[in-house]
Every structure is written in C-alpha cells, then in structure tokens.
Amino acid sequence: xxxxxxxxKITIKDLWNTxxxxxxxxxxxxxxxxxxxxxxxxxxxxxxKKLYPDKExxxxxxxxxLVFFNTEGICGNVILGMSVAMEEEKxxxxxxxxxxxxxxxxxxxxxVAGIGDTITWGTVKPLIFTIALTASADGSVIGWFLMLLxxxxxxxxxxxxxxxxxxxxxxxxxKLLESGWVNRIILGASILGLxxxxxxxxxxxxxxxxxxYMSAGAEVTYQSIVDGIMPGVLPLCAIxxxxxxxxxxxxxFGVMILVIIAAAMVLSxxxxx
Amino acid sequence: xxxxxxxxxxxxxxxxxxxxYSTHEIWMFPLFSALPIGLIMGDVPGAMxxxxxxxxxxxxxxxxxxxxxxxxxxxxxxxxxxxxxxxADTGTAIAIAVPFGVLGVxxxxxxxxxxxxxxxxxDKHALKGDIKGINRCAMxxxxxxxxxxxxxxxFIGVYFGSAVxxxxxxxxxxxxxxxxxxxxxxxxxIGFAVLIGILSERKSIFPFFFLGFxxxxxxxxxxxxxxxxxxxxxxxxxxxxxxxxxEIMVQVKAASKVDDDDE
Numbered sequence: 045x046x047x048x049x050x051x052x053k054i055t056i057k058d059l060w061n062t063x064x065x066x067x068x069x070x071x072x073x074x075x076x077x078x079x080x081x082x083x084x085x086x087x088x089x090x091x092x093k094k095l096y097p098d099k100e101x102x103x104x105x106x107x108x109x110l111v112f113f114n115t116e117g118i119c120g121n122v123i124l125g126m127s128v129a130m131e132e133e134k135x136x137x138x139x140x141x142x143x144x145x146x147x148x149x150x151x152x153x154x155x156v157a158g159i160g161d162t163i164t165w166g167t168v169k170p171l172i173f174t175i176a177l178t179a180s181a182d183g184s185v186i187g188w189f190l191m192l193l194x195x196x197x198x199x200x201x202x203x204x205x206x207x208x209x210x211x212x213x214x215x216x217x218x219k220l221l222e223s224g225w226v227n228r229i230i231l232g233a234s235i236l237g238l239x240x241x242x243x244x245x246x247x248x249x250x251x252x253x254x255x256x257y258m259s260a261g262a263e264v265t266y267q268s269i270v271d272g273i274m275p276g277v278l279p280l281c282a283i284x285x286x287x288x289x290x291x292x293x294x295x296x297f298g299v300m301i302l303v304i305i306a307a308a309m310v311l312s313x314x315x316x317x
Numbered sequence: 318x319x320x321x322x323x324x325x326x327x328x329x330x331x332x333x334x335x336x337x338y339s340t341h342e343i344w345m346f347p348l349f350s351a352l353p354i355g356l357i358m359g360d361v362p363g364a365m366x367x368x369x370x371x372x373x374x375x376x377x378x379x380x381x382x383x384x385x386x387x388x389x390x391x392x393x394x395x396x397x398x399x400x401x402x403x404x405a406d407t408g409t410a411i412a413i414a415v416p417f418g419v420l421g422v423x424x425x426x427x428x429x430x431x432x433x434x435x436x437x438x439x440d441k442h443a444l445k446g447d448i449k450g451i452n453r454c455a456m457x458x459x460x461x462x463x464x465x466x467x468x469x470x471x472f473i474g475v476y477f478g479s480a481v482x483x484x485x486x487x488x489x490x491x492x493x494x495x496x497x498x499x500x501x502x503x504x505x506x507i508g509f510a511v512l513i514g515i516l517s518e519r520k521s522i523f524p525f526f527f528l529g530f531x532x533x534x535x536x537x538x539x540x541x542x543x544x545x546x547x548x549x550x551x552x553x554x555x556x557x558x559x560x561x562x563x564e565i566m567v568q569v570k571a572a573s574k575v576d577d578d579d580e
Contacts, residue, residue, distance in 0.1 A: 066338070067337055067338050068336060068337055068338075068456075069336075069455045069456055070335075070337075070338040071335035071338060071341050072334055072335055072336065072455065072456055072459045072460075073432050073435055073436070073439075073454060073455050073456075073458075073459050074335075074429060074432060075429050075430070075431075075432030075433040075435070075436050076429045076430060076432075076433055077433035077436055078433070078436045081436055081439075082435065082436055082439045082451065082454050082455045083455060085439065085443070085451060085455070086451060086452065086455035086456070089448055089451065089452075093448070099446050102446055103443060103444060103445075103446045106443040106446065106451070107440075107443050107444075110436075110439060110440055110443055117338035117339065118338060118339055158518075161379065161515050162515060162516060162518075164339065165379045165512075165515070166379070166512055166515045166516045167516075169339075169342060169379075170376065170377055170512065171544060173346065173348075173372075173376050174376055174540045175540060175541055175544070176348060177348060177369050177372055177373060177376060178539055178540050178541065180348060180351075180365050180368070180369050181366070181369045182362075182366070183361070183362030183363065183365045183366045184362075184365065185352060185361065185365060187348060187365070187369070188348060188349065188351070188352045188365070191343060191346065191348060191349060192343065194339060194340075194342070194343060195337070195339060195340050195343065198338075198339040199339075202338075202339075224559075224562075228555045228558070228559060231519070231522070231554070231555055231558070232551040232552065232554070232555040233551075234516045234517070234518070234519065234522055235522050235525050235547075235550065235551040235554055235555075236544075236547045236548060236550075236551040237512065237516040238513065238516045238517060238522060238523070238525040238526045238529070239525045239526070239528055239529040239543070239546075239547040239550060239551070240529060240540070240543065240544060240547055241377065241509050241512045241513060241516065241526060241529065242525065242526040242527060242528060242529025242530035242531075242532075242533075243529035243530065243532060243533045243538075243540060243543035243544075243547070244376070244377060244509070244529075244540055244543075245377065245505065245506065245509040245530060246529070246530045246531070246532075246533035246534045247533050247540065248373050248376065248377070248505045248509075249502065249503065249505050249506045249509065250502035250503075251499070251502055251503055275534040275535060276530065276531075276534035279503075279506065280530065282503050282506045283506045283509055283510055283513075284510075286506050286507055286510040287510040287513050287514065289510075290510055290511060290514055291514065295384070295386070295511065297384070297385075297386035297387065297422070297507065298419075298422065300386070300507055301386070301387060301419055301504065301507070302419075304500050304503050304504060304507075305415070305419075305496070305497065305500040307500075308496040308497070308499040308500035308503065309492070309493065309496035309497075309500075310496075311496070311499070312492040312493070312495045312496035312499055313492045313496070315492075317495075317496075317499045
C-alpha cells in the first residue's frame, strides 16, 4: 500500500460519477448467477482507480465488488455511498479489511431492497404511472409526459441517499433507523400504497358475468344482481385468491398466468363471463 | 408495416437492455412506446388509447428479484401496431397482446442466463485489472446480446403478425377472443396481489386496501381523487403515531423527574 496521504481524495464529482454509472448500468447485466454484480463493480471503478494506484490492490478491490449483489437500485444508493466511504477509509489507513466491506454489502442488500420495493415500486411508481394512464386514456399525450416524472423523482432521492451513505459511512443505516423517520416514511408509504393499490385495482381489474335471464318480461344481467349486492366483489375475489396463492406457493407467475388464461377460456366457452 | 416493425425490433432490444434504473420501467411500459408508434403510423390518439388499455394490465406489476411476471414491453410493441393496423377495439387489442406478454418472459429468462456468461468474463477481466473489459461486460455485450435475441421476435411479430392475426381473428371462435380479453382484465390482479404482499408487512394496515378499493367501487372516483384522500390519511396516521410516541416520552421524562425530586 502506498504511503502517500489520500484523505478526502473522493470529491462530490466522484460520487456523482458513481451515482450515474450505477443508475445507468444497474439492470443491464443482471444475471441469474450474480444479479447486479457487474453493475456494482462498474459503478465503483472511477473511485477504486483513484484510491488504489497500486495494481495489486486495485485488482483486489475490483474483485470485492464483483460478488453477488442484488437490491432495489434507488435506495441501494445508500449502500454504494457507504462502500465508497469504506473504500476511502481502507485506502487511507488500511485498517479496515476488504471482507468487512463485502460483509456490509451483503448484510444490507436485503433490508434495503425491502425498503426500496415499498417506496419506489410499491408507492411512487404505481401512483405516477396510473395518473399518467388516467390522463392518456382518451388518447391525449399528456400522460406520456407525466410518466417521465418518475425519472427525476427517483433520481432526487437516490442521489440524496448516495450522499447520505457517503457522509455517514457505515453507520448511515443505523443512524437513519434510529432517527425514527425511516420507519415513519415506510409506514406512511405502505398505508398510501395499500390505499392506492385498492383504489387502482378497483378501477383496473375487471371481471364481469355475461349471462342474462328473463324476469317479469325484462332482460336482467347476472352482473347487475352481483353489483346490487356488492360492487366489485368478483375482481376482489380474484385479487384475494391470487394473493392467497402467492402467500402459500410463492411467485409462480408462469403458472398463474396460464391458469388465469385457461380459466377465462373455459368460463368464456360456458358463457359465464 | 416495415418502418414500424423495424422500430419495434430496435425499441424492444433497447428496452430489454434496460438503460437507467427506474427508467427501465418506462422503456418497457406500453404507454411509452405508444407515442412513437402512433407517430410512425400516423394515428397518435388511436395508439395512445390502445397503449393505455394494454398498459392497464401491467401497471401494478413489480419484478421481485428482477423476475418479470409478464413482458409488457413485447405485449405493447407487437400489440399496439397490430391492433392499430387492423382497426381493433381495446378488448381485441388486449386479446392480441396477452400471448406476446407471456412469450416475452422466456426471452427475458434467456437474457439473464446469457448475462451470467458476461459475469464470468468480467471476473477474468478484473484479475488483469482490465477496466475496459469490465465496461464491455457491464454495458456493450448485454446490448449486443439484446439486439441479437430480441430484435427478430418483435420485428417478425409486427411485420408478419398483422396478416396472420387478421386471419386468425376471422377464424377463431368468439369465445377464445373473449376468453383472452377476460384474462386481460384479470391479469392486473397478479401485480396488485404482489404489491399487497410487499406493502402489508405490517398486518395492521391491511384494511387500507379495502378502504381504497370500495371508495372507488361505490363512488367511482378517479385515481387522482383517491390519492387526494390517501395522502392525508397516511400523513394523519404517521403524525398521530409520532404524537403518541412523543407524549409517552414526555410522560416518561416527567415520571423520572418526579423520581429525582423524591430523592
């Protein structure tokens, strides 16, 4: 290891470099074997190159960041920020081991993915995308532009988490959780998310009975009877049925889609739907 | 159809490449490809209406661990041009799109199997400290692989698909098309069910799903109106919880102060 003082070698520009490289390449090389491993290494390259002029140490650092990694890409920025801070610390005084950096990454990717899925994919995305669909359902192009808002919104809090992770280093997540605000944001996002999923599924999931019968000389649809008892009860049963199936059997999407298509065909042949 | 077929092939490859996190979801969303398809085919409003109908199926969809339940990208890129060219209504457009959405899942599994090969190559490049090699594995090889594996399906699907599907629509009995269309109506339930699972880690908040569901079922409010109710509800609950926690803290502090005075 070189003896020259390397403190605060990392500038805001390097951090920004890491951010956009991760943002750009995060999903490109996703594989079953090591998920986002190449993307993580790709994002860390400029920082590692600056910190480790010595080739041997550089190669070691590259290998550290080519291990299995998988998380939600926006909130995952907090982990990248932390590992930049840790690499800097390691390059500076060499006390921190490489294993500690790998261990931190592996320990955090699961919990962070859980938080990120709730916020980015559970709340922010459905909200923006459905508002966009509502705006474009009549053929207008406004919804197309509204949908693009998803990019700046996620980039803003992704960048915030990256700089936070770097500033507070390996204690970032602990500090965040202790402040209580993360838990509150997750609670709020979950409540809003569930409420919106309810509202959206009510307007988007459709399942209607098609049969009719004669009553007092007038044609009555079976669907109107169902609506009279409780509107939307059939889509609700479909959602709850699938939810129960996922809880029990896991996310077996291929099977679910084929069963739905087959069931719809049979019910359609029988004239029920 | 040649122009739009070329477009679909290239767009499908780029969407499969997934440039930009969170943006990758926009690349794949049928509403996004609807505008360029509409411009190429000279019917923007028609393309937007069909794009919206197809997008509805996939709006609640999340990809846990990046495993996609259905390929909305291929469904839109083949479904919109074909439905537009044969003048199909939204129900028929959904029936056309559903099978392609299922087919695309396998293409994406192939993508992630081949990507593992690039991961091994990156390991070797890392040993030599070859940054350019890692860059290629991170970006350019996946792009080439996507162009090779994805372009043909979308191109052929659009270029030859519309004639085939027009004939099929004439031959197929009504119940098959109706069945596909009904399945298209139920499919979003998968995405929403996955979302419910992610969001209801805390069981006590599960009823908020029903609150939103019946608000729309009984009163037919728009999603923006629902959000106008949902945001304050979430804020109230979070702040009330914070207040009660603060109150407890105040009481605890007061109690400990009394103890101090006694001493």
